[in-house]
Amino acid sequence: MAVLKTMIATLKAENPEHTIIYDGGDYFHGHAVASLTEGEALIPIFNYLGYDLILPGNWEVVYKKKKMLFDMGHSNASKICANMFHKSAEQKNCELVYPPYWIKYIAGIKIGVIGYTDHLIPKRQSPAYSEGLTFEHADQSLAKYVKMLREDEACAVVLVATHMGLAQQVGLANNPVSAGVDYILGADTHERVRVPIEGKYTKVIECGAFGSFLGKLDLKIENGKLIDSSYQLLDVDPEKYAADKSMQTMVDQIYAPYKDELQKVIGTSKTPLVRYFVMETPMDNLITDAIMWKFKPDLALSNGFRFCQPLNVDPKTGVAAITKEFLWNMLPVNSEAKSGIATGNQIMDWLEKELQNAFAKDPSKRFGGWFVRFNGMEVNFTIGNEFGKRVNWVKVGKKPLDLNKEYKIIACEREGDPDDTICRMEKVKNPVKLKLLLHDVIEDYLKVNSPVAPKLEKRATATDEPITLLTQLRETNYEFR
Numbered sequence: 001m002a003v004l005k006t007m008i009a010t011l012k013a014e015n016p017e018h019t020i021i022y023d024g025g026d027y028f029h030g031h032a033v034a035s036l037t038e039g040e041a042l043i044p045i046f047n048y049l050g051y052d053l054i055l056p057g058n059w060e061v062v063y064k065k066k067k068m069l070f071d072m073g074h075s076n077a078s079k080i081c082a083n084m085f086h087k088s089a090e091q092k093n094c095e096l097v098y099p100p101y102w103i104k105y106i107a108g109i110k111i112g113v114i115g116y117t118d119h120l121i122p123k124r125q126s127p128a129y130s131e132g133l134t135f136e137h138a139d140q141s142l143a144k145y146v147k148m149l150r151e152d153e154a155c156a157v158v159l160v161a162t163h164m165g166l167a168q169q170v171g172l173a174n175n176p177v178s179a180g181v182d183y184i185l186g187a188d189t190h191e192r193v194r195v196p197i198e199g200k201y202t203k204v205i206e207c208g209a210f211g212s213f214l215g216k217l218d219l220k221i222e223n224g225k226l227i228d229s230s231y232q233l234l235d236v237d238p239e240k241y242a243a244d245k246s247m248q249t250m251v252d253q254i255y256a257p258y259k260d261e262l263q264k265v266i267g268t269s270k271t272p273l274v275r276y277f278v279m280e281t282p283m284d285n286l287i288t289d290a291i292m293w294k295f296k297p298d299l300a301l302s303n304g305f306r307f308c309q310p311l312n313v314d315p316k317t318g319v320a321a322i323t324k325e326f327l328w329n330m331l332p333v334n335s336e337a338k339s340g341i342a343t344g345n346q347i348m349d350w351l352e353k354e355l356q357n358a359f360a361k362d363p364s365k366r367f368g369g370w371f372v373r374f375n376g377m378e379v380n381f382t383i384g385n386e387f388g389k390r391v392n393w394v395k396v397g398k399k400p401l402d403l404n405k406e407y408k409i410i411a412c413e414r415e416g417d418p419d420d421t422i423c424r425m426e427k428v429k430n431p432v433k434l435k436l437l438l439h440d441v442i443e444d445y446l447k448v449n450s451p452v453a454p455k456l457e458k459r460a461t462a463t464d465e466p467i468t469l470l471t472q473l474r475e476t477n478y479e480f481r
Contacts, residue, residue, distance in 0.1 A: 001045055001049070001211060001247055001251055002243035002244045002245075002247040002248040002251060003236050003237070003238045003241050003242075003243050003244075004049065004211050004214065004236050005048065005049055005243075005244035005246075005247040006241040006242055006243065006244045007214055007234070007236055007237075007240075007241045008021060008049060008050065008214070009050075009244070010241060011214075011216065012050075017106070017107070018106050018107055020052050020053065020104060020111065021049070021050055021051050021052050021053075022051065022052065022053045022054070022055075022113075022161065022185065023046070023049075023051050023053075023054045023055070023077075024055055024057065024161060024162070024163050024185065024186070024187025024188075024207070025054070025055050025056055025057020025058070025059075025060060025117065025163040025187050025188070026057035026058070026059045026060070026163070026187070026188070026307075027042060027046055027054070027057070027060075028042055028059070028060055028062075028063075028068075028071045028072075029059040029060070029062050029332055030059065030307050030308070030329065030332055031325075031328065031329055031332070032258065032262050032324070032325045032327075032328030032329065032332075033254060033255060033258055033262075034332070035328055035332045035333070035334075036258060036328075038063040038067050038071070039063060039067065039071040040070075040071065040074075041254045042071075043071060043074045043075065044250060044254075045247070045250060045251065045254070046075060046077075047074075047075060047076045047077075048246070048247055048250060049247075051075070051076070051077035052077055052078065052104070053077055053078050053079075053080065053102055053113060053161070054072070054075055054077045054078070054079055055079075055080060055081060055115045055116075055117060055161045055162075055163055055187070056068065056072060056079070056081055056084065056098070056117050056163070057117060057118075057163040057187060057188060058117065058118045058121045058124055058125060058163060058188060058368065059125070059307075060072065060117075061121060061125060061129040061130045061133065062125065062129050062332075062333065063129075064128070064129055064131065065130070065131065065132040065133055069097075072098075078099075078102050079098045079099070080098055080099055080100060080101055080102045080113065080114070080115030080161065081096070081097060081098040081100070081115045081116065081117055082096070082100030082101065082114055082115055082116055082138070082141055082142075082145060083116050083117065083119060083135055083136045083137070083138060083140070083141065084096065084097045084098065084117055084133060084134075084135055085097060085133065085134045085135070085136075086132065086133065086134075087131075087132050087133055087134040094134060097133065098115070100114060100115065100141070100145055101113060101114040101115065101145055101148075101149060102115070103149070103153060103155065107221075109155075109156040109157075109221055109224055110149075110153055110154060110155040110156060110157075111155065111156070111157045111159070111219075112149035112153060112155035112157065112158045112159070113158075113159045113160070113161050113185075114142065114145045114146070114149070114158070114159070114160050114161070115160075115161045115162075116138040116142070116160065116161070116162045116163070116164060117135070117162075117163045117164070118135075118163055118164045118165065118168070118188060118368060119135040119136055119137045119138070119164075119364075120135075120367060120368075121133075121135055122134075122135065123367070123424075124367050124368065124369060126333075126414040126415040126416050126417065127414070127415070127416030127417060128415040128416025129415070129416070131416065137364055138160075138162070138164070138172055138177070139172070139175055139177045139364070142160065142172070142175075142177040142178065142181075143176075143177040143179070146158055146177075146178075146179070146180040146181060147180070150180050154224075156221055156224045156225060156226060157182050157219055157221065157226050158180060158181050158182055159181070159182060159183050159184075159185055160172075160178070160181050160183070160184045160185065160202075161185045162184055162185065162186050162187065162188075163186075163187045163188045164186070164187075164188055164368065165186075165188040165189040165366065165367070165368030165472070166186060166188075166189045166191040166193070166197075166204070166206050166471065166472070166473050166478070167189075167363040167366045167472045167473050168363045168364055168366060168368070169184050169186040169204045169206070170197055170199055170204050170363060170473060170476065171362070171363025171364055172184060172199075172363075172364075173197070173198075173199025173200065173201060173202045173203065173204050174199045174200045174201065175201070176201065178199065178201040178202045179201045180201075181201065181202040182202065182203075182219075182226055182229070183196070183202060183203050183204075183205065183217065183229070184199075184202055184203070184204045184205070185205060185215075185217070186204055186205060186206035187206060187207070188206075188368040189206065189306060189368050189471075189472070190206075190208060190209035190210075190306050190307075191206040191208070191471060191473070191478070191480060192206075192207075192208045192213065192233060192480055192481065193205045193206045193207070193233065193478065194233045194481075195231075195477075195478075196231050197473075197476055197477075197478055205217065205231055205233075207233060208233065209306075209307075209309075210309045211236060212235065212236050212309075213233055213234065213235060213236060214233075214234045214236055215231065215232070215233055215234070216231065216232045216233075216234055217229065217230075217231045218230045218231070261324060262323060262324050262325035262328070263323055263324070263325060264323060264324050265321045265322065265323055266322055266323065266324055266327065266442075266443050266446050266447070267322045267443075267445075267446025267447065267449075267450035267451075267452065268319040268320060268321055268322060268446075268450045268451040268452070269286070269311070269313070269319060269320045269322060269450075269451055269452050269453060269454065270313065270318065270319055270320075270451045270452070270453040271313065271320075271452075271453045271454060271455050272310055272311065272312050272313055272320065273286060273310060273311040273320060273322070273326075273330075273454070274310040274311075275305065275306055275307070275308050275310070275330075276306070276310070276470055276480070277370075277456070277467070277468055277469060277470060278304075278358065278370045278371060278465075278469040278470065278471065278472060279370070279371050279460040279461070279462065279465075279467060279469055280371075280373065280456055280457070280458070280459050280460045280467060281373065281456075282454040282455050282456065283308065283330060283454070284302045284304075284305075284373035285373070285375065285454040285455070285456075285457065285459070286442070286452060286454040287302045287330070287331070287373070287438070287442065288300040288301065288302050288373055288374055288375035288376075289375055289445070289452070289454060290441050290442045290444075290445035290446075291337065291375070291410050291411075291438075291441060292375045292376060293445050293448075293449070294337075294436070294441045294444060294445060295337070295339065295410050295434070297339065297376065297407075297408040297409055297410040298376055298396055298397065298407040298408045298409065299347070299374055299375070299376045299377050299396065299407055299408070299409040299410070300374060300375040300376055300409075300410050300411070301372060301373070301374050301409060301410070301411035301422070301423045302372070302373040302374070302411070302412075303369065303372060303373070303411075303412075303423065304354075304358065304367075304369040304370035304371050304372045304373060305369055305370070306368075306369060306370055307329075307332070308326075308329045308330045309329065311326055319451050322446060322450075327439055327442060327443070328439075331438055331439065331442075334437045334438060334439045335412035335413050335414070335415075335437065335438055336412065336413045336433050336434065336435065336436065336437055336438075337410055337411075337412060337413070337433075337434040337436050337437070337438060337441060338410065338411060338412065338413040338422055338431060338432065338433050338434060339408060339409065339410045339422075339430075339431070339432050339434055340408075340409055340420070340422045340425075340428030340429060340430060340431040340432070341406050341407070341408055341409075341428060341429040341430050342406070342407055342409055342422075342425055342428045342429070343403065343404065343405065343406055343407070344394075344396075344401045344402045344403040344404060344405050344407065345403040345404070346425060346426075346427070346428070347377075347394070347396075347401065347407065347409075347425070348391060348394065348401065348403060350424070350425040350426075351379060351381075351391050351394065352387065352388050352389075352390060352391055353424070354371060354372045354424070355371065355381055355383070355387075355390045355391070356387045356390075357369075358370055358371045358472060359371075359383045359390070359472065360387065361386075361387075366472060370472070371460060372423065372424075373459075373460075374459060374460075375459070376396060376397060377394060377395065377396050377401075377459065378394070378395040378398075378458070378459055378460075378461075379391065379393075379394050379459070379460050379461070380392045380393050380394075380461050380462070380463065381460075381461075381462055381463070382462065382463045382464055383462050383464050383465055383474075384464050392463065406429070409422060409423075409425070409428070410422075410434070411423035412438055413433055419431050456468070
């Protein structure tokens with residue numbers, strides 16, 4: 001954050017009156033201190049960064065509606081979101097939580113920005129998080145707002161700020177409702193777009209994650225018309241930008257009450273812990289290994305998240321030290337373990353739905369997360385097949401899945417789910433909350449088994465992509481690097 005502050009200030013100084021600083025969301029979540037203070041600790045940090053505009057991401061709801069309104073409301077930046085509504089009993093004429101768009105008057109011209117978060121938040125997140133809120137897809141209103149900004153407000157530039165994931169954003173760029181949009185400024189899937197992706201109606205960018213990157217979009221306007229643009233994805237580089245001392249002091253002071261506890265080492269790994277891959281990751285293999293070790297189920301499940309920066313092995317010690325802080329970064333919600341019984345047929349149907357969530361041909365149906373993770377099971381599939389026909393074979397405990405057999409599964413409780421739903425698998429038998437939190441399960445596992453060495457084991461494989469697949473997005477020239 002201290003390096004980012006210097007970088008933003010340096011770049012803004014090159015064009016101080018004509019620069020907009022924007023953040024695409026998920027800023028109140030994803031770190032131990034954020035979770036332990038329900039986002040409040042980060043408010044002064046982001047205010048000091050000097051944002052002009054912010055958009056709620058899918059994780060802004062994690063502390064529930066009232067806290068989201070508090071955290072967002074204490075930000076000095078303007079807030080926009082054209083598809084998040086206060087939920088009403090009638091579901092008609094719902095009131096928007098935030099203004100749908102923002103207009104900045106610069107050098108005699110207007111820049112208009114319309115905001116959209118992911119309409120699938122109630123399905124992607126634990127349902128209780130977004131209670132009192134409702135969402136709609138961007139294509140329900142985007143054309144209306146573009147027309148309003150272009151014709152009524154006479155904006156020279158119209159941008160769409162989104163937190164929907166790269167696949168959905170490219171799908172939106174290919175949708176006629178995006179006619180008249182100059183750029184989609186994307187977020188959510190942590191993609192590192194270095195060259196704007198050309199859609200049929202507009203271009204898409206997305207600027208990485210973890211405060212490690214800053215996107216720089218330069219717009220050249222003459223006679224009230226956008227005549228040229230250029231975009232760069234820049235590293236937040238401590239060798240190029242010295243840490244801002246005031247920001248560093250602020251961060252240190254905020255972190256201080258938690259420092260001793262969070263820096264406790266709870267285990268070690270001989271392999272890097274990464275979570276970039278779409279189908280299987282060493283980090284989630286660690287989580288599901290711990291669940292399997294603790295409870296001995298047939299299947300251990302973990303959601304297909306992409307958050308959490310990697311943890312690399314120290315070349316001096318030969319291991320990566322896993323701290324309590326990293327555990328919070330890896331699992332920012334400390335959920336209770338939950339067990340249930342499902343038939344092979346249920347598991348097969350669930351796998352097809354999870355593959356659809358990750359790889360639906362209609363981008364608007366894709367979750368921003370990746371394919372679900374597991375231990376105790378091997379799954380082979382074909383991504384390019386139609387919904388319901390992707391799974392080629394499944395093995396549980398090295399034996400072919402028996403559609404009529406019952407299997408014990410364990411995953412984390414998602415607050416607000418029906419009692420008989422586990423990790424989006426519905427109507428399981430004998431659901432039981434196990435009165436153990438996942439953080440405790442992992443700490444116990446590491447205490448006994450360190451150093452661990454999780455790696456890719458081909459638990460999930462595709463016939464048409466490598467196990468190291470790094471993006472959901474297909475049929476473009478985009479490459480995650």
